[in-house]
Amino acid sequence: xxxMTQSPESLAVSLGERATINCKSxxxxxxxxxxxxxxAWYQQKPGQPPKLLISWASTRESGVPARFSGSGSGxxxxxxxxxxxxxxVAVYYCHQYYSTPDTFxxxxxxxxK
Amino acid sequence: xxQLQASGPGLVKPSETLSLTCTVSNGSITSNNYCWGxxxxxxxxxxxxxxxxxxxxxxxxxxxxxxxxxxxxxxxxKEVSLKMxxxxxxxxxxxxxxxxxxxxxxxFDSWGQGTLVTVSS
Numbered sequence: 001x002x003x004m005t006q007s008p009e010s011l012a013v014s015l016g017e018r019a020t021i022n023c024k025s026x027x028x029x030x031x032x033x034x035x036x037x038x039x040a041w042y043q044q045k046p047g048q049p050p051k052l053l054i055s056w057a058s059t060r061e062s063g064v065p066a067r068f069s070g071s072g073s074g075x076x077x078x079x080x081x082x083x084x085x086x087x088x089v090a091v092y093y094c095h096q097y098y099s100t101p102d103t104f105x106x107x108x109x110x111x112x113k
Numbered sequence: 114x115x116q117l118q119a120s121g122p123g124l125v126k127p128s129e130t131l132s133l134t135c136t137v138s139n140g141s142i143t144s145n146n147y148c149w150g151x152x153x154x155x156x157x158x159x160x161x162x163x164x165x166x167x168x169x170x171x172x173x174x175x176x177x178x179x180x181x182x183x184x185x186x187x188x189x190x191k192e193v194s195l196k197m198x199x200x201x202x203x204x205x206x207x208x209x210x211x212x213x214x215x216x217x218x219x220x221f222d223s224w225g226q227g228t229l230v231t232v233s234s
Contacts, residue, residue: 004159040220049209049224050160061222093160100217101175104160 006105012113019081021108023094038098043090115140117225119210135193135210142191143168149193153206
């Protein structure tokens with residue numbers, strides 16, 4: 001199975017500042033067939049299910065604010081939240097869907113400093 | 114906006130069979146290529162993909178569950194079901210149903226509210 005390692009485990013950022021969350025896969029998840037990386041990012045708020053933010057490492061889901069962006073390729077990926085808002089407090093997960101079984105990162109808890 | 118809601122018994126005894134249902138609303142359960150997955154989150158553990166099924170019947174499950182699983186789709190009730198046999202305390206988790214556009218190797222673009230299952234005597 002592909003192991004997804006997220007860092008940091010928790011993060012405190014001031015309102016209006018930038019938050020950066022990293023995700024590393026144990027092997028490349030670059031899909032030659034479509035030239036894309038099979039990585040998604042989800043946001044989970046307390047008592048709610050995960051919500052898809054980004055797919056294919058950098059494609060923002062419809063309705064997701066532009067302050068959320070994804071980058072990276074191969075084995076190293078980053079979720080960046082610019083201009084942090086209070087409503088961004090959540091746990092963020094990365095997910096590789098390159099190979100079965102799907103695997104997820106352990107999560108990064110984002111708080112306001 | 115597709116809506117999913119997982120439901121279950123809450124408490125199951127060790128060695129028994131866990132039965133979960135995911136109800137689909139505000140959308141079609143028979144959309145071509147749209148498939149349904151089960152993911153769980155045990156306390157302090159990573160999200161774990163359990164298995165997926167498409168309405169035409171194709172299924173795939175995580176090998177770590179060693180064939181303890183049965184998944185089905187009831188199109189008339191708009192329900193997706195999961196049965197997990199021989200449960201142990203390690204199966205205590207919040208169980209989510211989620212949807213994606215392929216059986217495998219795709220992201221989940223819709224998630225239902227989870228249901229907490231506790232395995233205890």
